[in-house]
Amino acid sequence: MSIKAAIKTKIESVTEAAAVSMTLYYGHGPQEKAYPYAVLTRISGEHPYDQGGRQAYATEVFQLDLFDDSDADLETVRNGIIKEINGAGPVTWGSGDNATKIYACIIEDSRDLTELENEGGQTSTARQTLDMRITYQLS
16 A cells, blocks of 8 residues: 555544545645545655665655634544544554555644635635654555
């Protein structure tokens, strides 16, 4: 399983996210998507090598943006995600052939970007952002 697919599976299975039927997209959300939804973007990454020259694991930073029309629900979802994945490891996200071993998941930052999202517009969009550093085993 790719790390993006593993993150999608894990985030969508968090109780608070599942309770509001949150869907995760890669890169950008669709134009006409009903709330709530999340967007995952890869920020940076490195692939360390072991002494044999093989890639054994990777560490990547992802930004997870959570969108909803209500701050209250969004904060509940954000807190549930942080509680479920922060510090995780070693654990497996996914199962069977789709399993990815996670050595560590660290939430490096959590920001409320609601004001930025609504600046200069008439929209009412709540946005919470998490930066996650994930170290995982390469398959």
